[in-house]
Amino acid sequence: xxxxxEAHRYLRMVLNDLSExxxxxxxxxxxxxxxxxEICRSYSKVVSLATSNESMFGVNERNLKMKLFxxxxxxxxxxxxxxxxxxxxxxxxxxxxxxxINQARWDWYAFRFYHFWHSMTHYRVDKLxxxxxxxxxxxxxxxxxxxxxxxxxxxxxxxxxxxxxxxPGKKSDLRIRHFGYAGTLEETRRKYEFYIQRDPDSEFCxxxxxxxxxxxxxxxxxxxx
Numbered sequence: 001x002x003x004x005x006e007a008h009r010y011l012r013m014v015l016n017d018l019s020e021x022x023x024x025x026x027x028x029x030x031x032x033x034x035x036x037x038e039i040c041r042s043y044s045k046v047v048s049l050a051t052s053n054e055s056m057f058g059v060n061e062r063n064l065k066m067k068l069f070x071x072x073x074x075x076x077x078x079x080x081x082x083x084x085x086x087x088x089x090x091x092x093x094x095x096x097x098x099x100x101i102n103q104a105r106w107d108w109y110a111f112r113f114y115h116f117w118h119s120m121t122h123y124r125v126d127k128l129x130x131x132x133x134x135x136x137x138x139x140x141x142x143x144x145x146x147x148x149x150x151x152x153x154x155x156x157x158x159x160x161x162x163x164x165x166x167x168p169g170k171k172s173d174l175r176i177r178h179f180g181y182a183g184t185l186e187e188t189r190r191k192y193e194f195y196i197q198r199d200p201d202s203e204f205c206x207x208x209x210x211x212x213x214x215x216x217x218x219x220x221x222x223x224x225x
Contacts, residue, residue: 004030010085023045024047024048025047030057062153080140081137083137087178089176100172105168108168109172124181124218127209155199177223
């Protein structure tokens with residue numbers, strides 16, 4: 001997990017949830033100026049915590065992801081779960097994850113993302129926010145294998161870019177809740193301005209997708225476990 005200024009957002013909730021089912025947590029702090037690092041240190045399953053004085057997110061995301069990846073490899077992992085500080089799996093993931101990794105056929109799993117919108121109970125279903133896209137987040141580490149990373153500065157993915165192409169895997173029906181837009185309108189606008197500043201020419205994401213962040217009447221559905 002990479003973090004930056006998460007102390008007053010969802011970090012405690014996410015770490016509490018992760019602590020129920022993961023073996024170890026590796027965290028890379030990307031220049032936090034709040035109590036994020038202290039919160040991370042308070043969790044016994046956080047076995048590796050590195051800090052950076054200069055933020056790389058949106059500037060050199062490849063190096064950020066690679067630094068986190070290699071710190072994770074130092075813990076000699078079997079399977080790696082890449083998750084953000086504003087993401088949580090649905091509850092049944094905890095009951096099913098062991099059977100998912102204790103098999104020899106699949107080396108990765110991809111999951112659908114549900115983007116909660118100004119609410120912790122409703123997610124967005126219109127335009128490009130509909131939960132139809134799958135993102136790979138859980139993969140088996142195979143020592144000796146070659147892993148490559150997307151070189152783009154932003155929206156480059158959370159795991160090595162060649163995992164899906166080079167290793168067998170599957171889409172899972174388990175769902176990930178994304179709370180990045182669950183906060184206030186002001187928080188949403190700040191995220192919009194951040195992306196526009198970092199990607200003014202829409203090199204890494206369509207401009208209409210950025211603009212849809214500010215839609216005044218998004219279509220929402222209630223979350224049901």
